[in-house]
Amino acid sequence: MRDKSLSRRQFLKGAGALVVSFSLSRPASEALAQSQPLSDGDVDPGLLDSWLAIAQDESVTVFTSKVDLGTGIDTALAQIVAEELDVPFKRIRMETGDTGKTVDQGPSVGSRTIEKAGPQLHHAAAAARRELVRLAADRFGISPEKLTVKDGVVSLVGDRSKQISYGKLIGGQRLNVKIKASGRGYDLKLAEDVRPKDYKQYKVVGSSAPRIDLPAKVTGEFTYIQDVRLPGMLHGRVVRPPVVNSKPLSVNEDSVRHIPGLVKVVQEGSFVGVVAETEWSAIQAAKALKVTWSEPATKLPANPDELYAYLKNTKSFRDQVAVNKGDPAAAISQASRSFEATYRWPFQLHGMIGPSCAVAEVRKDLATIWTGTQGPFRTRKAVADLLEFPEKNVRVIYVEGSGCYGRLSPDDVPEDAAVMSRAVGKPVRVQWMREDEHAWEPKGPPQLMMVRAGVDSQGKVTAWDYTDRGFPWTAAAGMPLLASRQIGLKPKAQGSPNGTQGGGELYAFENQKVVAQLIPWVHEDPTPLRTCNLRAPGDVARSFASESFIDELASELGVDPLQFRLRYLSNDRRGTDILQAAVKKAQWKEGKSPAPASGGSIARGRGIALARRAGTYVAAVAEIQVNKSSGKALVKRITIAHDCGRIVAPDGVKNQIEGNVIQGVSRALIEEVQFNASGVTSLDWSSYPILTFAEVPDIDIVLINRPEMEPLGAGEPSLIPVPAAIANAIFDATGARLREAPFTPKRITDALKAGLSPAQRA
Amino acid sequence: MARISLKVNGKSQVVDTDPSTMLLYVLRDDLNLRGPRFGCDLSQCGACTVIMDGKTIRSCSTPVSVARNREITTLEGLGSVARPHPIQKAFIDEQAGQCGYCLNGMIMAAKVLLDKNPNPTDADIKKALVANLCRCGSHLRIVRAIKRAAKKKA
Numbered sequence: 001m002r003d004k005s006l007s008r009r010q011f012l013k014g015a016g017a018l019v020v021s022f023s024l025s026r027p028a029s030e031a032l033a034q035s036q037p038l039s040d041g042d043v044d045p046g047l048l049d050s051w052l053a054i055a056q057d058e059s060v061t062v063f064t065s066k067v068d069l070g071t072g073i074d075t076a077l078a079q080i081v082a083e084e085l086d087v088p089f090k091r092i093r094m095e096t097g098d099t100g101k102t103v104d105q106g107p108s109v110g111s112r113t114i115e116k117a118g119p120q121l122h123h124a125a126a127a128a129r130r131e132l133v134r135l136a137a138d139r140f141g142i143s144p145e146k147l148t149v150k151d152g153v154v155s156l157v158g159d160r161s162k163q164i165s166y167g168k169l170i171g172g173q174r175l176n177v178k179i180k181a182s183g184r185g186y187d188l189k190l191a192e193d194v195r196p197k198d199y200k201q202y203k204v205v206g207s208s209a210p211r212i213d214l215p216a217k218v219t220g221e222f223t224y225i226q227d228v229r230l231p232g233m234l235h236g237r238v239v240r241p242p243v244v245n246s247k248p249l250s251v252n253e254d255s256v257r258h259i260p261g262l263v264k265v266v267q268e269g270s271f272v273g274v275v276a277e278t279e280w281s282a283i284q285a286a287k288a289l290k291v292t293w294s295e296p297a298t299k300l301p302a303n304p305d306e307l308y309a310y311l312k313n314t315k316s317f318r319d320q321v322a323v324n325k326g327d328p329a330a331a332i333s334q335a336s337r338s339f340e341a342t343y344r345w346p347f348q349l350h351g352m353i354g355p356s357c358a359v360a361e362v363r364k365d366l367a368t369i370w371t372g373t374q375g376p377f378r379t380r381k382a383v384a385d386l387l388e389f390p391e392k393n394v395r396v397i398y399v400e401g402s403g404c405y406g407r408l409s410p411d412d413v414p415e416d417a418a419v420m421s422r423a424v425g426k427p428v429r430v431q432w433m434r435e436d437e438h439a440w441e442p443k444g445p446p447q448l449m450m451v452r453a454g455v456d457s458q459g460k461v462t463a464w465d466y467t468d469r470g471f472p473w474t475a476a477a478g479m480p481l482l483a484s485r486q487i488g489l490k491p492k493a494q495g496s497p498n499g500t501q502g503g504g505e506l507y508a509f510e511n512q513k514v515v516a517q518l519i520p521w522v523h524e525d526p527t528p529l530r531t532c533n534l535r536a537p538g539d540v541a542r543s544f545a546s547e548s549f550i551d552e553l554a555s556e557l558g559v560d561p562l563q564f565r566l567r568y569l570s571n572d573r574r575g576t577d578i579l580q581a582a583v584k585k586a587q588w589k590e591g592k593s594p595a596p597a598s599g600g601s602i603a604r605g606r607g608i609a610l611a612r613r614a615g616t617y618v619a620a621v622a623e624i625q626v627n628k629s630s631g632k633a634l635v636k637r638i639t640i641a642h643d644c645g646r647i648v649a650p651d652g653v654k655n656q657i658e659g660n661v662i663q664g665v666s667r668a669l670i671e672e673v674q675f676n677a678s679g680v681t682s683l684d685w686s687s688y689p690i691l692t693f694a695e696v697p698d699i700d701i702v703l704i705n706r707p708e709m710e711p712l713g714a715g716e717p718s719l720i721p722v723p724a725a726i727a728n729a730i731f732d733a734t735g736a737r738l739r740e741a742p743f744t745p746k747r748i749t750d751a752l753k754a755g756l757s758p759a760q761r762a
Numbered sequence: 763m764a765r766i767s768l769k770v771n772g773k774s775q776v777v778d779t780d781p782s783t784m785l786l787y788v789l790r791d792d793l794n795l796r797g798p799r800f801g802c803d804l805s806q807c808g809a810c811t812v813i814m815d816g817k818t819i820r821s822c823s824t825p826v827s828v829a830r831n832r833e834i835t836t837l838e839g840l841g842s843v844a845r846p847h848p849i850q851k852a853f854i855d856e857q858a859g860q861c862g863y864c865l866n867g868m869i870m871a872a873k874v875l876l877d878k879n880p881n882p883t884d885a886d887i888k889k890a891l892v893a894n895l896c897r898c899g900s901h902l903r904i905v906r907a908i909k910r911a912a913k914k915k916a
Contacts, residue, residue, distance in 0.1 A: 069861070070860040070861025070862065070863075070898055071860060072860065210854070210857065211857060211859075213862065214853070214854050214857065214859055214862065215843045215846065215854055216843055217859055217862030217865055218837075218846070218850040218853045218854060218859065218862070218865055218869060219797075219837065219838065219840075219841055219842050219843050219846060219850055220795065220796045220797030220836065220837040220838040220866065221796070221838075221842065221843050222796070222862065223796075224796070224799070224863065226799065226800060227796045229794075260763075260780070278787075278791060279787050279790075279791050280779075280780065280783045280784070280787045280791070283787075351897050352863075352897065353801050353807055353809055353861075353863045353864050353895060353896070353897050354799055354800065354801055354809060354861075354863040355800070355801075400861070401861075401863075402861050402863040402897075403860055403861030403863065403897055403898045405897070431800065433803060434801070434802040434803055434804060434806075651857055655857060655860060655900070655903070656860075658899055658900070658902055658903065659860055659898045659899030659900060660899065661899065662899030662901060662902075663897070663898075663899050684802065684804055684806060685802060685804070685806040685807055685895060686806060690895060690897065692892050692893075692895065693887075693888040693889075693891045693892050693894070693901055693905070694888060694889075694892050696888075696899075696901040696902060698902070699902060
């Protein structure tokens with residue numbers, strides 16, 4: 001068999017003719033990174049030039065596979081490089097997520113880019129600074145120790161004749177310096193022999209640099225993935241089956257012949273799409289195309305009760321034990337009082353405002369893909385598998401899309417574009433329509449949480465037994481995605497787990513078990529209820545249950561919810577600090593819940609919750625009001641205390657916290673994907689509403705900075721405690737306990753009718 | 763197909779298109795504008811908002827024939843990175859945005875609001891933007907940005 005693979009150099013050269021006919025918001029440095037690719041065609045992490053390039057105009061281009069999903073991470077990473085290089089922040093340019101130009105540092109997920117890629121860039125930039133100083137020292141004929149750097153100019157202290165800028169030293173040329181590199185992806189370690197600055201010297205890291213993307217975003221000059229245009233490009237739209245597990249029995253091409261500019265109806269396996277010369281024609285053709293779909297062969301659960309019954313009664317394929325201490329079952333049976341409760345969390349959408357879009361140019365043995373994926377390298381692998389190309393013959397170029405909040409359809413749409421481009425032999429741009437996005441995005445999976453506790457005669461909790469039952473991510477890395485499955489690739493696994501954190505492991509109980517059980521959810525054909533990671537995946541639901549149950553226990557035992565938590569935090573200083581910081585800011589009024597009943601139709605209450613995710617601590621206090629007759633809850637204020645170790649970009653962290661809180665309120669109060677046995681019925685924003693300006697709460701934020709610590713993930717953890725804090729506040733206000741999200745007026749009214757906390761009756 | 767004259771951002775232009783084409787696609791695909799964005803095609807989210815004769819309209823659901831000879835303003839018509847409009851400047855100053863996909867609609871709605879009501883309260887602003895969806899949760903910053911722009915103007 002002929003080796004179809006090309007060297008990276010050939011590839012970049014070949015692709016160069018057709019790419020970058022659009023300009024990104026910032027011009028790339030004229031100096032291209034890297035001199036020598038590795039034998040597999042990838043960029044060599046052990047070369048300094050793979051990480052940054054200095055131009056004659058003094059700008060510094062940073063090459064990273066980490067991508068900005070709207071969170072401002074480009075700005076924070078630029079701050080890190082500016083800090084280590086001692087160049088003005090404004091001179092940093094970011095080239096991100098191009099598999100042909102960057103090293104694979106793993107996908108940008110879990111709000112953990114600063115934690116994982118931050119040290120990589122600190123070290124690479126520190127190594128570059130060392131090399132630049134060495135070059136200047138050679139030129140001046142003095143030792144490097146005598147030189148200092150300010151604003152990108154290397155100079156001899158006290159001698160103005162001996163100074164030279166980075167641009168004059170090396171601008172437009174390669175550094176040609178090797179650095180130490182070991183490990184891969186997240187675990188890649190760079191230039192470990194070079195010491196970055198001590199945190200006490202930081203000037204740029206820790207300051208609120210203005211986001212580099214916003215000026216272009218507010219003026220229409222920014223290039224979103226939806227704005228990418230190539231010469232000769234055609235427009236494609238997908239035609240998905242209306243129901244699960246349905247195949248096209250016949251596709252009537254006559255039904256679209258009248259549409260001007262129609263190029264082709266593409267059908268491969270179960271995949272159906274249309275390609276046209278204009279976007280408008282493609283949309284009309286997708287709407288008009290008559291497809292006869294087969295009757296669905298399998299049925300989904302017909303309603304939430306069936307879904308939760310399936311979760312409860314189906315054998316798990318993996319039990320992930322997060323905590324296993326003592327014997328909770330025995331301790332509960334011997335306890336003087338015992339409690340139990342079950343909580344439900346529904347399917348929810350990521351809900352991007354701008355539907356997914358990608359452009360693909362597939363040639364005989366080469367493909368170039370532009371898309372807004374979180375993981376350009378994993379998309380490269382998926383597209384290569386679909387096209388049966390060697391990975392090195394596929395180049396994925398990240399272009400930012402609408403904010404995504406977890407992995408979803410920007411990973412699917414490149415495959416749609418690739419299938420259609422291959423079919424027509426031209427570049428094809430595919431954008432999903434709103435109903436494609438709502439129906440087919442991989443959704444945040446539902447979870448069923450069962451919690452039991454035992455309390456001794458002194459009122460001390462002696463046992464905690466927590467079980468989460470949920471689906472894995474069936475659209476995770478390594479699982480064939482939508483178009484791949486439609487053209488016949490089969491999943492060989494169940495998918496990736498949905499995490500284990502948030503089951504009460506924050507608290508120390510003598511007997512304690514926290515387990516997350518995975519229930520199979522891979523169907524013969526892809527379903528609209530396929531799943532993937534949604535912001536703070538799994539932790540939101542698990543913490544809703546554990547932090548509600550803690551509150552129920554506090555109430556049963558007549559203790560203030562804050563004091564009750566502090567009792568069981570043991571020696572966790574950061575956990576204690578974060579709770580104290582939140583209640584201080586929120587002016588927490590001590591007392592047990594529920595608050596004494598008040599007259600009038602509006603009940604008011606406050607609730608608290610605590611979360612820890614990957615080392616970051618967050619406490620939330622919710623202040624809410626409930627209309628007792630309508631059951632409508634309104635969140636008035638959320639106070640967040642947030643500790644992510646060292647803070648790199650304070651305003652960026654606040655921006656992320658605000659966004660996560662608002663999304664958390666929306667998910668807690670409103671959001672639930674509607675479905676029936678055939679598929680998803682939430683197909684637009686009226687059948688899946690999200691929080692609007694009318695309901696956004698005020699948000700108060702306390703940032704705890706721990707500069708002596710390494711930075712941890714910021715933002716995403718702050719979503720986790722929000723639903724429980726709201727549920728606890730509703731209980732405080734009304735005595736009604738919400739154990740199923742979202743807390744709709746009907747559920748609140750039902751809980752009000754049910755009377756006191758069901759835990760009391762258990 | 764028909765030749766339709768449009769006045770967009772003060773410039774008269776003629777496009778040759780199917781008159782039932784929604785204005786959004788003409789602005790984006792024929793006139794190469796990027797401000798108005800595709801979000802839902804259902805007038806539900808506001809990402810595609812443009813100003814027509816002083817009022818916000820949803821360009822995803824407005825046939826181009828309706829816009830014939832009307833005064834259309836898009837995000838690009840307000841200002842640029844080099845010379846931002848005071849509202850755009852206020853959004854930058856307040857760092858009001860994350861992914862920014864919704865910001866076109868927010869800024870266009872703010873423009874029409876401030877033209878009518880130069881000194882709006884928070885409640886006025888929230889009311890004016892209630893049909894504009896944001897998923898990143900930049901709402902509070904957006905309200906602050908619009909208040910800042912109003913103060914600058916007043």
